[in-house]
Amino acid sequence: MIKFDNVTKKYGQSVVLDNISFEIKEGEFAVLIGPSGCGKTTTLRTINRLIEPDGGKVSINGKDITKVNPVELRRTIGYVIQQIGLFPNMTVEQNISIVPKLLKYPKEQCREITRELLNLVNMPYEENAHKYPSELSGGQQQRIGVLRALAASPPIVLMDEPFGALDPITRETLQEEVKRIQKKLKKTIVFVTHDMDEALKMADTIVFMNGGKILQMASPEEMLQNPADPLISGFMGKHGGALNVKLTAGDFMRTRVLKAPRSNQTLQSVELMRNRDVNSLVVVNDDDTYAGTVSLEAIKAYGKAGKEIGEIMTAEAPVVNRNEDAQETFEKLYTSPTGYVIVLNDDQTVAGLITKTSMAKAMGQALWGEMTS
Ligand SMILES: Nc1ncnc2c1ncn2[C@@H]1O[C@H](COP(=O)(O)OP(=O)(O)O)[C@@H](O)[C@H]1O
Ligand SMILES: [Mg+2]
Incomplete structure (x- = not known):
């Protein structure tokens, strides 16, 4: 025109x-x-x-x-x-x-x-x-x-x-x-x-x-x-x-997540967690889709040496899609029995994990710009 x-x-x-x-x-x-x-x-x-x-x-x-x-x-x-x-x-x-x-x-x-x-x-x-x-x-x-x-x-x-x-x-x-x-x-x-x-x-x-x-x-x-x-x-x-930019779970997650297959043995898994200084890991199926989580505590309580983690994992951690609205995600985080929320891609593979720390960091970044750590 x-x-x-x-x-x-x-x-x-x-x-x-x-x-x-x-x-x-x-x-x-x-x-x-x-x-x-x-x-x-x-x-x-x-x-x-x-x-x-x-x-x-x-x-x-x-x-x-x-x-x-x-x-x-x-x-x-x-x-x-x-x-x-x-x-x-x-x-x-x-x-x-x-x-x-x-x-x-x-x-x-x-x-x-x-x-x-x-x-x-x-x-x-x-x-x-x-x-x-x-x-x-x-x-x-x-x-x-x-x-x-x-x-x-x-x-x-x-x-x-x-x-x-x-x-x-x-x-x-x-x-x-x-x-x-x-x-x-x-x-x-x-x-x-x-x-x-x-x-x-x-x-x-x-x-x-x-x-x-x-x-x-x-x-x-x-x-x-x-x-x-x-x-x-x-x-x-x-x-x-x-402008109301819609924030999603994906904006707040940590993408470095410790993952292991169901068939991993308990001892081996405890080693992995100790090396990475975390107290739980994400269990995945053979096709890399999400299966559950297992904590160090659970292994200590039920995991005889040699047992597969697939047998003692739980599905108690809340799960959200990476496009889930941020506010909904926070509510799940605050009521989560594990203290974290699992974030999945559309194909059910694991995209990341949101903890109160990762969330606080992402919010800080949004408010004050890039943070160094
Ligand atoms: N009649 C004019 N004679 C000389 N310079 C002019 C005249 N009109 C505008 N300018 C200059 O042209 C530039 C662009 O002006 P203008 O289009 O009014 O800017 P804006 O609307 O983006 O503030 C300015 O540097 C202004 O000083
Ligand atoms: Mg003008």
Whole structure:
């Protein structure tokens, strides 16, 4: 839908957009993010020709936008900025109807549009249409700014840090409203922010820029999992907790596990445990699938020399799949009679083992980063 081909913009000697190419699909919510001065606003304003590039091509639906009259073009592209820009001497209805009026829509249709849009953000027409901007809260004013951009049903809406000046709670509400409206009206949105939390929450696709270049373009999940550059990880680091990453048993297990076949003799097994300084081992079947566990204690109590451990092993240790939810796993760990939980792969082979120590270590790592031991 929106396509950049090798777009370059310079101011004197300084290259502000450095040969960027990317594509935003129809109905997509794309978020441009990156440090201050990296070229986000410039990229955005290139789309509605408020800025003309020095090189390359921007096209919308396959059509080179330099071939479209800029005024015509801007009628199909809504634009929302941080400094709201509502006209103070016009009512809410008049502000929302500016573009429909320019397009000479009949008065009745303008009213209908206003009514519908106000409904979208739970600001009933009767109560709000005739107010002046000064009678509204900051959040309400910004809502009207968003509605005004939507009034002529443009297929594309550009938003440049639209919620930057709002308090966190109002901001969050507006983020949810805009996301909901975008899905309902199926708009293509290009949204600029420098807040990764906001990007992760809103975006279908995040375009990460630095120094006029694109460092990475990916879905929020992909960018969280595989940030392409340390700068991106840095941005994520501060906000990574924003997205609920599902932790599983596999994230907390110790993978070095002492295993032995059923046929192992008791004496031999005691030796193994002593050498590894552990007091139990995992017994496996011939095909390496999990069979049970046997403790040093049990061998001492029941294991005559020469007996096979397969005969005295037990299945009392709780068993979980490696994809089991972490919280469920913890509950099993805390009620485990053996003090540990066995983690299995899908094919029933042993993936690892969770003890209170391995769990504490993994939690520490998640909270404070890599630990040395
Ligand atoms: N009209 C201009 N003249 C000269 N330099 C500009 C102009 N507009 C923007 N710049 C510079 O271009 C770079 C990118 O600006 P901008 O796109 O506004 O960044 P962002 O929105 O990512 O903060 C900045 O270094 C900025 O100072
Ligand atoms: Mg900017």
